[in-house]
Amino acid sequence: MAGDEAGARALLYAPGLPPTGLPTSFSAGADGLSFGPEASLAPVTWAIVRARRGGFDRSTLTLEWTGTTGDCALVIADAAARATVEPWLRGLASAASATPRTKRVSSLVLGLTIGLPVLLLVLLLSQANRIIDWAVDRIPIDTEIRLGHEAAAEQRSRLALWDDHPAAAAVRELGKRLTHGSRYPFEFHVVRDPSVNAFAMPGGFVVVNSGLIERADSAEEVAGVLAHEVQHVERRHGLRGLVHAAGLGVGLRLVLGEVGGSFAASWAENLEGLRFSRSQESDADRTGVAALIRADIDPRGMGRFFRKLAREGSAVPALLSSHPASEERFATVDTLMPKDRKFEPLNYDWPNLRGSH
Numbered sequence: 001m002a003g004d005e006a007g008a009r010a011l012l013y014a015p016g017l018p019p020t021g022l023p024t025s026f027s028a029g030a031d032g033l034s035f036g037p038e039a040s041l042a043p044v045t046w047a048i049v050r051a052r053r054g055g056f057d058r059s060t061l062t063l064e065w066t067g068t069t070g071d072c073a074l075v076i077a078d079a080a081a082r083a084t085v086e087p088w089l090r091g092l093a094s095a096a097s098a099t100p101r102t103k104r105v106s107s108l109v110l111g112l113t114i115g116l117p118v119l120l121l122v123l124l125l126s127q128a129n130r131i132i133d134w135a136v137d138r139i140p141i142d143t144e145i146r147l148g149h150e151a152a153a154e155q156r157s158r159l160a161l162w163d164d165h166p167a168a169a170a171v172r173e174l175g176k177r178l179t180h181g182s183r184y185p186f187e188f189h190v191v192r193d194p195s196v197n198a199f200a201m202p203g204g205f206v207v208v209n210s211g212l213i214e215r216a217d218s219a220e221e222v223a224g225v226l227a228h229e230v231q232h233v234e235r236r237h238g239l240r241g242l243v244h245a246a247g248l249g250v251g252l253r254l255v256l257g258e259v260g261g262s263f264a265a266s267w268a269e270n271l272e273g274l275r276f277s278r279s280q281e282s283d284a285d286r287t288g289v290a291a292l293i294r295a296d297i298d299p300r301g302m303g304r305f306f307r308k309l310a311r312e313g314s315a316v317p318a319l320l321s322s323h324p325a326s327e328e329r330f331a332t333v334d335t336l337m338p339k340d341r342k343f344e345p346l347n348y349d350w351p352n353l354r355g356s357h
C-alpha cells in the first residue's frame with residue numbers, strides 16, 4: 001500500500017495519544033490502514049475495522065477498531081482523504097449496528113415515527129423548536145464536554161494557536177478568574193488572526209484572536225469579552241444553536257449520551273456560521289457583567305469595548321457580526337453597572353502585552 005498516501009489526513013484517537021486526537025497522515029490499501037510515523041501505531045487490517053458516517057450531510061467518516069492497546073478511532077473529515085478509504089469500505093461492519101445503545105435509540109425513534117397517528121406527528125413537528133429546547137436542557141454535561149473536546153480537536157488542527165503570545169498568560173489568568181467554580185473545564189487560547197474576534201465552543205474551549213488583543217486598550221476590555229463568551233458556554237447558547245441546526249434526532253441522541261466523533265467534526269464546521277439571538281446576547285451580557293463583578297473586575301470594560309467596535313465606521317468587526325450589538329444592548333449593560341463599588345485596576349501593562357504583531 002505504499003505510494004498512495006497523497007497526504008491523506010485525519011484525526012487519530014488511541015490509547016496514549018492526546019485525548020483531543022492526533023492529526024496524522026494515513027494510507028488505505030488492500031491490507032488495511034497504515035499510519036504516518038507521528039502516530040507510532042501498527043497497521044490495522046480491515047477485518048477488525050468498523051465504519052460509521054456522520055455529520056449533517058454524512059460527510060465525516062469514522063473508522064473504529066479495538067487494537068492490542070485498546071479502542072482506537074480515525075475521524076476523516078476531508079473529502080480527498082475519505083476518497084482514499086471508500087473503495088475498501090464495502091463489506092465492513094457498521095459501527096452503528098455494533099453498538100447496542102444506538103440500535104435501541106434507532107428502534108425507539110422508528111417506533112415513535114411509525115406508531116404515532118399522523119395528527120400527533122404534525123403536532124410534534126409544529127412543536128419541534130420547543131421539544132429541541134426541552135432536549136437541550138437534558139443533555140448530560142459530560143456528553144456536552146466530550147462533544148466539546150472532540151470539536152475542539154478539530155478546531156486545533158485548523159486554528160493557528162499562539163499560546164506564547166505576550167498576552168496569552170493574561171488571557172488564561174483572566175479566564176480562570178471568570179470561571180472559578182464552573183462545572184465546565186474551560187481552556188483559553190490566543191490565535192494568530194488579525195480580525196477582531198473571539199469565540200467559545202460548547203464545553204469550554206475559548207479562543208481570542210490576536211487582532212482583538214491588539215484592539216483592546218486594557219485588560220478590563222479583554223476580560224469583558226471573555227466574560228461574555230464564557231456565559232455563552234455556561235448558558236448553553238452554542239449548544240442550543242447547534243442542536244437546532246442538527247435537528248431533533250441528534251438532540252435526542254445527545255440526551256441519551258450518544259456522541260460520535262463525526263458529530264463533533266461537523267459541529268466544529270458549523271460553529272463558524274453560528275449566530276446568537278438578541279436575547280442570547282443580552283443574556284450573555286447580563287450574566288457576564290455579574291461574573292465580572294464576582295471576579296472583582298471592573299465590568300465597564302465590556303461595554304467600552306463593544307461600543308468602541310460599534311463606532312468604527314465602515315467594516316463591521318467580526319465580533320459584532322457573530323454577536324450582534326445595538327444601542328439598546330449597550331444601554332441595558334449600562335444599567336447593570338454597580339454605582340457604589342470601586343474596582344482596583346487589573347495589574348497588567350496591556351499596551352506592552354498586546355505588542356504590535
Ligand SMILES: [Zn+2]
Pocket residue numbers: 228232276280281284322323
Ligand atoms: Zn455574544
